[in-house]
Amino acid sequence: MVQLLEVIDVSAGATCCAPLVKEPLSQQDAGRLAVRLKALADPARLRLLSIVASSSDQEACVCDLIKPIGLSQPTVSHHLKVLTAAGFLTRSQRGTWAYYRLIPEALSSVTRMLETA
Amino acid sequence: MVQLLEVIDVSAGATCCAPLVKEPLSQQDAGRLAVRLKALADPARLRLLSIVASSSDQEACVCDLIKPIGLSQPTVSHHLKVLTAAGFLTRSQRGTWAYYRLIPEALSSVTRMLETA
Incomplete structure (x- = not known):
């Protein structure tokens, strides 16, 4: 499995970088x-992110994520950990279950750099 | 190196799929x-794409890509092949050199699926 648990500063991403069609990316920004x-580039992670993102309040319990994805609980947890470390989700523990919520700015900071118009 | 040379139908991508914040992605779309x-998730490929995309007419000669990237010619060619196979660039041979041009719709089809608004 991909090890990708470096924590990323989302707030820096929000202000950073012109779209790549406007000027060449620096090595650091690239x-x-x-x-x-890389954190997004996995079918299971994209599906997990889309289920969380399209849920009420853009939040979902891990207990509601395992069945639709059809993977084991540890695998789902690994993917959620990667998405959280990359700044796309926050995690909060409430009783037995963990809840994951989308950080829309993290997705926006990616789309801003890839936009063509 | 990543082997990622499956050719993708960009035209299908252009009409496909609601943003992932709107509804859960199907397994196929994910x-x-x-x-x-995956084709984008590499610093050298992002830099190559940004140099091509920010060039005049969104086109660049491979001869002008090697020096700014600081990698060997075969490595640069490999990365360009991955970006071309993924539908982000077209390649045309003119005399000695290959020229690469951005397909903006391929980037737009990605940003459309990741957009949050």
């Missing part, structure tokens, strides 16, 4: 963007 | 998006 894209 | 994101 490295940061690549780390985020 | 798989397709992940393949594209």
Whole structure:
């Protein structure tokens, strides 16, 4: 499995970098963007993110994520950990279960750099 | 190096799929998006794409890409092949040199699926 647990400063991403069609990316900016894209570039993680993101309040209990994804609980937890470390989700524990919520700014900071118009 | 040379139908991508914040991605759509994101998720490829995309007419000669990237010609060619196979660039041979041009719709189809608003 991909080890990708470096924590990324989302707030820096929010103000950073012109779209790549406007000017060549610096090595540093390209490295940061690549780390985020790697976190997204997995079918199970994209599906998990989309279930969380399209849920009420853009939040979902891990207990509601395992069945639709059809993977084991440890695998789902690993993928959620990668998405959280990359700044796309926050995690909060409430009783038995962990809840994951989308950080929309993290996705926006990626789309801003890839936009063409 | 990543082997990622499956050719992707960009035209299908252009009409496909609601943003992932609107509804859960299907397994098939998540798989397709992940393949594209994997092609982007490399610092050298992002830098190459940004140099091509920010060039005049969004086109650049491979001869002008090697020096700014600071990698060997075969490595640069490999990365360009991955970006071309993923539908982000077209390649045309003119005399000695290959020229690469951005396909903006391929980037737009990715940002459309990741957009939050």
